[in-house]
Amino acid sequence: MAATSCSALLLFGATGDLARRMLLPSLYALHEDGLIDPTLRIVGTARSVHDDAEFREMARAALEEFLPADRRDDSKLASFLERLEYQTLDASKPEGFAGLAEKLGDTSCGLSIFLSTAPALFEPTIEGLRLAGLAHEGVRIGLEKPLGNDLASSRRINEAVAAGFSERQIFRIDHYLGKETVQNLLALRFANMMFEPLWNSAGIDHVQITVSETVGLEGRKGFYDDTGALRDMVQNHMLQLVALTAMEPPLDFDATSIRDEKVKVLRALRPVRAEEMVRGQYRTGAVGGSAVAGYLDDLGEASDTETYVAIKAHVDNWRWQGVPFYLRHGKRLAERRSEIVVQFKGVPHNIFGARGGKLAANRLVIRLQPEEYVRLQVMAKEPGLDRGGVVLREVNLDLSLTTAFAKARRRIAYERLLLDLIEGEQTLFVRRDEVEAQWTWVDAIRRVWAETAMEVKPYAAGSWGPNAGIALTERDGRSWHD
Structure with a gap:
């Protein structure tokens, strides 16, 4: 098929699960709404052998499976599929990239690349792009995680990418940053005067961040056992939530200002002591009323990989001195939930005490999934x-994003991230110094595990994790927001 434009989007791993579930539906939504240039070509590539027609049929099947029924429009689906092209490529062989360059044709007016590949393929992929002339100034490259499994391997990947692209061309993806509720955290903090005077150690007792899952390995057996809960979720998504919650007000809403403030938080994270963290691994239990096997049964072999981690973290700076950040993540927990809970301090004096009035401190709950809302719990008579x-009791002041913006189209995170990649907007992407600060902190945790031979504590599937994880807050006189 002859090129109709020199502007293109190149998808590596175009036949994989991420492309089928997220990328192709996201690109279709952008096409349907007229948000991407009508002449933009979308070229998929992967090792599997297909021609353009076969790739379009694969894309059609994926869209029929994963697009909501109310988003399907036959005429727009047909015009979207016409955009799609395909080039078979073994990314481990740089010499094969010449054929990819020939397929793309002239890319002088812009090429965006979405790279979702195994870490071992980063170096040959970048080398292949460079040799084929696909690493010029007009190219932007989006990198899907995992970007290494420790600081050293992350640096190797970053060096490999930097050999072909400058930092302004590199878009490191953390899909949590594309979620509307995560972005609303910035609006909540910096567009409302009421919170800023209290958003510090004088007004806040502690912060909790929970990302809990009810699923187990779900086909990721080999990858997950090599990675574990700490590196799979805490190192990236949860530390980005910590940074957004704790960051100082940026100078402006732009990539440099926001990422400058985030990296300051990540560098201020105090090394975690052994008594401030818990590792766990699920055993047999019941989730949603159905019996489920334990991790070792799912894996089929012995392993001490953690499926649960709880950490008491501290940000050692002026704003957050003495305020613990409790983080927990696990698989096969009682409920699927991602949320940030900001627990404010109590009022200094209870004027209602003599007449029986009991107070509870205010709490702000920012729910990311499965619902999306911001809830402020306040006292009322x-x-x-x-x-x-x-008689005083807690009442909720709710902002349901689904209800408040009922007429606005709800978008999945990859729609925004792909559009930002195409348009060159880096604000919601992670800079190299952020990634390396995250790995520095996580590597230190893993060294403590190794030096202390920290055991992996069992917990029943369908619970909220091991008892030691619950005790992490309880011994401080606090409780998880369950």
């Missing part, structure tokens, strides 16, 4: 004549 005493 129950109606009545109060002859038996004043």
